[in-house]
Amino acid sequence: MKNIISIVWNSWLKRHKDSVLLFDSIAAASEIAFMLNGQWDGCNGVIIADGDEIAVNTAAKLMSATWCYQGASKAVLDRVTTDEILRRYAIGERNFVNANLRCAVLASVKLSEINLSYASLSWADLSQANLSFADLTAADLSQANLSGADLSKAYLMRANLKGADLQQASLHGANLSSACLSEVNLSDADLRGANLALADLRGANFHECNLSGANLTGAKLIESDLAFARQ
Incomplete structure (x- = not known):
């Protein structure tokens, strides 16, 4: 499955170069960053230099996660406690x-x-x-x-x-x-x-x-x- 994602990933849509993607799960963001050769920000964001939405959607589906572009909308995480x-x-x-x-x-x-x-x-x-x-x-x-x-x-x-x-x-x-x-x-x-x-x-x-x-x-x-x- 990773090979399929990698192949799709190479057909990048230029308009989204250097995008920051937000996921509704920190764990999903970490795994998807690895799948797509992106940079995980330690939270629910993934910074990518190349890619396309088909690859992102495929990876998100595998992780049962939803996503959006930072600034376009918000992928709200579960509540973080003070502690x-x-x-x-x-x-x-x-x-x-x-x-x-x-x-x-x-x-x-x-x-x-x-x-x-x-x-x-x-x-x-x-x-x-x-x-x-x-x-x-x-x-x-x-x-x-x-x-x-x-x-x-x-x-x-x-x-x-x-x-x-x-x-x-x-x-x-x-x-x-x-x-x-x-x-x-x-x-x-x-x-x-x-x-x-x-x-x-x-x-x-x-x-x-x-x-x-x-x-x-x-x-x-x-x-x-x-x-x-x-x-």
Whole structure:
């Protein structure tokens, strides 16, 4: 069967070169990466330089898995417990792409440089957490508690932070371009040098928020909301 997959795999559809595929099983992703000569990301993603959808579908069927292209849609994994993510992080794992951590309690934990891109973190408690240099690209952080969290130099491009609590959070140098920050509490937050280009900031609370050097190019906001911010 592997020979059949290899033959089909050589007839690559050029438009999907260097694709990242997401599977609904970590075990399946690992096995399929081996079958298709791809690179497993340690979670549910497989990076491939060459291949075609017929080969991927054949391999996925063998593993009873479903898949999608990263960014096109989401292959949501089973819920990850707080204990599991802390255990795996402690032994050096950093890739938790697309993890389901909705409503998780991760207050005051150290998760710097973690990859939680495309993860579900809505309503999660991340207060006082260290998420410096974390990759939260396109993550769902709506209604999350991030008060006092360290998000300095974090990647939050296209992240959904609607209604999140970021009071006293450090976002110094963070990349929030095209992120949704509508109705976010940013009181006393540190946004020095942050990239907020094209971000949606309508209805955000900027009381005593430090926006010195922040990039607001093309951002959607109500000018009067900035009246009490520090710039």
